[in-house]
Amino acid sequence: MRITSIQLTDFRNYARAELRPCEGVTVLYGNNAQGKTALLEAVVLSCTGRSHRTPRDRELIRWEQEAGRVFVRAERRDGGHEVEMLLSRQGRKTVKVNGRALQRTGELMGHVSGVLFAPEDLRMVKDGPAERRRFIDMELSQIRPAYYYALQRYAHALMQRNSLLRDIPLNPYLRATLEDWDAQLARHGAEIMAMRAGFIQRISEAAHENHLEISGGLEDLRVRYVPSLEADGDPERALMSALSMARDSDIRRGMTTVGPHRDDLTLTLAGMDVRAYGSQGQQRTAALSLKLAELDIMRRELEEPPVLMLDDVMSELDPKRRRHLLGRLNGIQTIVTCTDLSDLAEAEIGAAWRIQAGTITPEGGDGA
Ligand SMILES: Nc1ncnc2c1ncn2[C@@H]1O[C@H](COP(=O)(O)OP(=O)(O)O)[C@@H](O)[C@H]1O
Ligand SMILES: [Mg+2]
Known part of the structure; x- marks a missing residue:
């Protein structure tokens, strides 16, 4: 399967942002505490109904905002799937699949599927x-x-x-x-x-x-x-x-x-x-x-392969393990975060984006 769009509104430090990951390896690159993990967290949320960092949905809403939203669109063998999470400071979150609100979070499984390695x-x-x-x-x-x-x-x-x-x-x-x-x-x-x-x-x-x-x-x-x-x-x-x-x-x-x-x-x-x-x-x-x-x-x-997310793990692996991991990415849509692009020197990168204070800009451009 393949994610074609990740849209965030008042999610963590993002006011409003969209990422359209490419088919192969998408790199998110930037300093610490800029929002790289938050983007992956949004994907994890749409896969499992919960963040891998906190059990409290309220923490996901941008500070001083009442509500937040995550929207993810994926293409699977059987067609398009859209998952939407509406987070509210007041009550429980609303989870929608293809526009329809779910009664139980368990029904979320099987629409967006991912594996996160952190x-x-x-x-x-x-x-x-x-x-x-x-x-x-x-x-x-x-x-x-x-x-x-x-x-x-x-x-x-x-x-x-x-x-x-x-x-x-x-x-x-x-x-x-x-x-x-x-x-x-x-x-x-x-x-x-x-x-x-x-x-x-x-x-x-x-x-x-x-x-x-x-x-x-x-x-x-x-x-x-x-x-x-x-x-x-x-x-x-x-x-x-x-x-x-x-x-x-x-x-x-x-x-x-x-x-x-x-x-x-x-x-x-x-x-x-x-x-x-x-x-x-x-x-x-x-x-x-x-x-x-x-x-x-x-x-x-x-x-079909799930989406693979690699959060800051390249720098933790030695060249042999890194090569092994990279060798396994063929045909798997992958989103990789790093603070140092040289950790990905041997990777075949499809697209790279710079993440800075909750904004996403094409890497190589000056963001202007
Ligand atoms: N609910 C929130 N509202 C606004 N900012 C937040 C919220 N939660 C976390 N942050 C901030 O968002 C940033 C995102 O951090 P993170 O995604 O972990 O960055 P990275 O992975 O790039 O190091 C941090 O600076 C953090 O202080
Ligand atoms: Mg991080």
Whole structure:
């Protein structure tokens, strides 16, 4: 698929702007804090319904403005798709596809599809499980609306159960109502776990291939799902009984200590944990391999490539990894941001734009 227009009104530091990305590689170039990431963020928003930088839509509206708007037009195999997001400081955002308001954000999936690779993705390898869960959730939500809905229902039940856990010491009779929330958590949690297990298996295979290629056939990367509880039989029953066993300690701690919100995944090279033992180079290669795996899976799933967004990652990669990444861009519409054009010396650039204080001007011109 291909994005033909990104239009912003009062979005982050943009008052009004339009970018028409070219078919191949579009470069957004400029100093820090000028609005490069904000442009990609607008695309992420139209792909997933949420920003990758904040859960609060209000932060996306330009300061001192009441409302903001993002409009993205894409051409897919089956024709044109238009996604419009109307952000309001007062209430929830309105999401429209081809002019029609959606009832549920989950219906957004499949209109504009993208993969973002940003320096934060390196944290996925180095940091805690929350980063890795976020990676799985963002990606899986885009290809499986059912996953997105299960996540939403699970998060809702989790919030209810947690607040109940904190109320029980004061109102012990509330304890009887825990059962209902446990049942909901178990049902949606089991759905989430099943979809994660399948997806991580596919990610592992694709990441393994990519890593092998980048490392010149030397390194054997494996990704393994580490659920917060082992469920050999029926995961729903296993989760239900784990929740019921954890009740007393959960009440003492005021939070739910078991369930997919505690899941993780491990990355290993020749059986060794990349996080603990990998060199910085190996960690970077692993992150890149995971991202390219995401791209591969999405491409297969959609039967056409999604848009690839590379936010400031070129400077983080050494020439070998950079070449590998650039070699993969053929036929994939790509939007790349950088502060230094020389990081893209080996890339075949289709168009370059300079981003400065929320304005977009052709690079090479003086903006006049
Ligand atoms: N809601 C907002 N309204 C106006 N300006 C904002 C808002 N949110 C962020 N900014 C500013 O917008 C700029 C955009 O930053 P960013 O997109 O991260 O830039 P870059 O990726 O080019 O470094 C920053 O200067 C930031 O202070
Ligand atoms: Mg940035």
